[in-house]
Amino acid sequence: MLRELRKGTASLLLLDLLAARPMYGFELAEALRERTNGVLTFKEGTLYPALHRLEAEELVETFWQDSPRGPRRRYYRLTARGRKALAERREHWHTLVEAINGALDAGNGTVSP
Amino acid sequence: MLRELRKGTASLLLLDLLAARPMYGFELAEALRERTNGVLTFKEGTLYPALHRLEAEELVETFWQDSPRGPRRRYYRLTARGRKALAERREHWHTLVEAINGALDAGNGTVSP
DNA sequence: AACATGTATATAGAATATCTAGGTAGCGGC
DNA sequence: GCCGCTACCTAGATATTCTATATACATGTT
Numbered sequence: 001m002l003r004e005l006r007k008g009t010a011s012l013l014l015l016d017l018l019a020a021r022p023m024y025g026f027e028l029a030e031a032l033r034e035r036t037n038g039v040l041t042f043k044e045g046t047l048y049p050a051l052h053r054l055e056a057e058e059l060v061e062t063f064w065q066d067s068p069r070g071p072r073r074r075y076y077r078l079t080a081r082g083r084k085a086l087a088e089r090r091e092h093w094h095t096l097v098e099a100i101n102g103a104l105d106a107g108n109g110t111v112s113p
Numbered sequence: 114m115l116r117e118l119r120k121g122t123a124s125l126l127l128l129d130l131l132a133a134r135p136m137y138g139f140e141l142a143e144a145l146r147e148r149t150n151g152v153l154t155f156k157e158g159t160l161y162p163a164l165h166r167l168e169a170e171e172l173v174e175t176f177w178q179d180s181p182r183g184p185r186r187r188y189y190r191l192t193a194r195g196r197k198a199l200a201e202r203r204e205h206w207h208t209l210v211e212a213i214n215g216a217l218d219a220g221n222g223t224v225s226p
Numbered sequence: 227a228a229c230a231t232g233t234a235t236a237t238a239g240a241a242t243a244t245c246t247a248g249g250t251a252g253c254g255g256c
Numbered sequence: 257g258c259c260g261c262t263a264c265c266t267a268g269a270t271a272t273t274c275t276a277t278a279t280a281c282a283t284g285t286t
Contacts, residue, residue: 002122002123002153002155002159002243002244002245003243003244003245003270003271003272009115009118009213010115010272010273012213012217013213013216013217016216016217017216024234024235025234025235025236026233026234026235032216035215035216035219036212036213036215036216037212039208039209039212040115040209040212040213040216042115043273043274043275044234044235044236044237044274045236045237045238045273045274045275045276046115046272046273046274047235048235048236048237049236049237049272049273050272050273052236053272067233067234067281067282069232069233069281069282069283070232070233070234070281070282070283071233071234071235071279071280071281071282072234072235072281073233073234073235074234074235090217093213093217095152096152096153097210097214099149099150099152099153100122100125100126100149100153100206101210102148102149103126103129103130103145103148103149103153104125104126104129104203104206106148115272115273115274116241116242116243116272116273116274123243123244137263137264138263138264138265139262139263139264156244156245156246157245157263157264157265157266158244158245158246158247158265158266158267159243159244159245161264161265161266162243162244162265162266163243163244165265166243180252180253180262180263182252182253182254182261182262183252183253183254183261183262183263184250184251184252184253184262184263184264185252185263185264186262186263186264187263187264
C-alpha cells in the first residue's frame with residue numbers, strides 16, 4: 001500500500017502539468033520547479049523514462065515540433081484516458097495524504113490547535 | 114527529489130507510531146491499519162526490513178519480551194536520535210506534501226472553494 | 227574555424243524500497 | 257495431533273529514481 005506513493009507521484013505531477021496544455025520535456029521540468037518554488041525537480045533520468053511510460057500506457061501522446069532556436073522539441077499531450085487517469089490519481093493522492101497526515105496527527109498532541 | 118517520498122514514508126510512520134510508546138512489529142502493523150482506517154497497511158516484507166534499517170541507523174533500539182500467549186515479541190523503542198529524526202522527517206514530509214498539493218492546485222480551478 | 231554555452235532528448239547501470247511468497251515457531255482449543 | 261492465530265524473518269522479483277554519460281542543434285565569442 002505504500003508503493004503507490006512512489007509509483008504515482010511523478011506521473012501524477014506530469015499529468016497535472018499537461019492538463020493545461022501540451023508541453024515538452026524541458027518545459028515540464030521548468031514548470032515543476034517554478035510551481036514548487038524549487039522544492040521538487042525532475043532529474044532527466046526520472047523525467048524521460050516517466051514520460052515514455054505514460055506514452056506506453058496511452059495516457060499521453062506525442063508530437064515533434066521545431067524550436068525557434070535550439071533542437072526540436074517533443075511535445076506531450078493528454079489523451080482522454082490520461083484525463084481520466086489524472087482525476088483518479090488526484091483523488092487517490094489526497095486519500096493517501098489524508099491517511100498519513102491523520103496518522104501523524106493522532107501521534108502527537110496537535111490534533112486541533 | 115521524488116525519491117525522498119518513497120524513502121521516508123514508511124520510516125516516518127514507524128517513528129511516529131513509536132513516539133507514544135515502544136511497540137512490537139505486529140502491533141505496529143495493526144496500529145497503522147487502525148489509525149488510517151485500513152487505507153495504509155504494512156506488508157511484512159516492508160515492515161521488518163524497514164524496522165531493521167531503523168535499528169541499523171540507530172533511530173530505534175530493540176528488546177525482547179515474552180508474550181502472555183504466543184511467541185515472544187521484539188519491541189522497538191525510539192532513541193534520542195530517532196526522536197530528532199522524527200521531528201525532521203515530519204517537517205520534511207509536510208514540505209513535500211505542500212509542494213505537491215500546491216502544484217496540483219495551481220493546475221486546476223479549485224484553488225480555494 | 228574552433229569552442230563554449232544553453233537548449234533538448236535519451237539511455238545504461240546503480241541504488242533503493244516495496245511486494246510476493248514463502249519459511250519457522252509458540253500457544254491454545256478441538 | 258492438527259488447525260488457527262500470533263509473531264518474526266528473508267530471498268527474489270519488481271519498480272522507480274538517480275548518476276552519469278552521450279548526442280545534437282543554435283548562437284556568440286575568440
